[in-house]
Amino acid sequence: MIVIGFESSCDETGVALVSTEHGLLAHALHSQIAMHEAYGGVVPELASRDHIRRVLPLTREVLATAGIGMDQIDAVAYTAGPGLAGALLVGASVAQSFAWARGLPAIPIHHLEGHLLSPLLATPQPAFPFVALLVSGGHTQLMRVDGVGSYELLGETLDDAAGEAFDKTAKLMGLGYPGGPALSRLAEQGDAAAFELPRPMLHSRDLDFSFSGLKTAVLTRLRSLEKASGGLSEQQRADLAAATEAAIVDVLGAKALKAMRQTGLKRLVVAGGVGANRHLRAQLLGAMKSMGGQVFFAPLELCTDNGAMIAYAGAMRIKAGLADLHDSSHAFTVRP
Ligand code: KG4
Ligand code: ZN
Helix, strand or coil: CEEEEEECCCCEEEEEEEECCCEEEEEEEEECHHHHHCCCCCCHHHHHHHHHHHHHHHHHHHHHHHCCCHHHCCEEEEEEECCCHHHHHHHHHHHHHHHHHHCCCEEEEEHHHHHHHHHHHCCCCCCCCEEEEEECCCCEEEEEEEECCEEEEEEEECCCCHHHHHHHHHHHCCCCCCHHHHHHHHHCCCCHHHCCCCCCCCCCCCCCECCHHHHHHHHHHHHHHHHHHCCCCHHHHHHHHHHHHHHHHHHHHHHHHHHHHHHCCCEEEEECHHHHCHHHHHHHHHHHHHHCCEEEECCHHHCCCCHHHHHHHHHHHHHCCCCCCCCCHHHHCCCC
């Protein structure tokens, strides 16, 4: 079966085609980063309007790339939530219209399930069961995954998500949006040991996270340096970025390891935008090597939001018998 997938939960419009037999056939993406940059973050109204502009040209593009006609598509998958309500409605409406016009099933996909399964788009593919570290702009979760649709939440953030911690500290330091990649680039020139920052809940017994204190600690550092010397030197900025990144990565790494020990599982899967972070990747590779485990990442370009992960989740649900192919009335549920 061939599934077309639509993603429009935030600031990326993504459309993709996935075959249940042959995997990813084509995907096309438009990022709104340049449009929102001037505002220092995503403007929901602008996001919705841009999704409308982009979604049909991207659909044409994936069909042309894969050499597939509309009549060859068997099912439609779309992001039902969570996300920005207006943005989600664009993808949901297009997907529903497409499905209705062609008499196809429409499969609503939870955005996080899309992220969670995206490492299966890489080779080698992780086998079930595994522990998943889901680190996006809106969520930070550890999950035990026994199969498609079989997810047990082991722990999650009590306040800010890891991506949010990157974004908010980057904003405090006057770096661009999205902050994660910008802060990470600056951190490459810095020395993480130059500043001591807290590692919230590093030693707590549970698998939960808390990142909001880190943001406050960075702000306090910035203020005291400004008071003492009227501002930060370039090197101090890089050092502070490196220290912030190290604090976030240390906590993520330690909790992921704790989850592996608690579940006894040997496979770790990392998904979501922060999964693109080089420092996090290196730290987890090292940690897994030393404990005799394996770590799997989503392909770099599929860490942040995209249509491929949504089409793929739809295809996986069909394969697992978890998609209702006859009644898509439930598909009207949009979960912001
Ligand atoms: O998964 P995603 O595209 O969107 C959500 O579903 O939230 O994740 C976006 C998040 C942003 O917070 C962004 O700053 C972060 O992922 N991010 C990174 C990197 N690339 C993206 N954070 C750290 N290092 C990166 N290289
Ligand atoms: Zn996402």
